[in-house]
Amino acid sequence: MPKYKIIYDKPTCIGAASCVAVAPKFWELVGDKAELIGSTYNEQTKKYELIIETAEDLQLNQDAEQVCPVAAIKVEKIED
Numbered sequence: 001m002p003k004y005k006i007i008y009d010k011p012t013c014i015g016a017a018s019c020v021a022v023a024p025k026f027w028e029l030v031g032d033k034a035e036l037i038g039s040t041y042n043e044q045t046k047k048y049e050l051i052i053e054t055a056e057d058l059q060l061n062q063d064a065e066q067v068c069p070v071a072a073i074k075v076e077k078i079e080d
């Protein structure tokens with residue numbers, strides 16, 4: 001399967017928890033912000049990133065991307 005990456009802009013998050021509702025395997029609410037479980041912080045972009053390994057996980061995070069009211073979550077293809 002092509003490789004995808006989740007890119008999460010934490011400062012944009014308003015804590016609506018929609019991502020947590022659709023993909024609790026990846027998203028949890030800590031205080032008033034979501035955390036992308038297992039992600040690493042990219043110092044250059046100032047965003048959190050996580051590689052997606054399976055089609056099922058891709059679907060979960062595409063759902064999270066869609067339901068986030070402030071577009072803090074992006075799912076990008078990084079390799080065919």
Ligand code: SF4
Binds near residue numbers: 014015019067
């Ligand atoms: S859906 Fe968006 S705004 Fe809501 S908690 Fe998740 S990342 Fe934050």
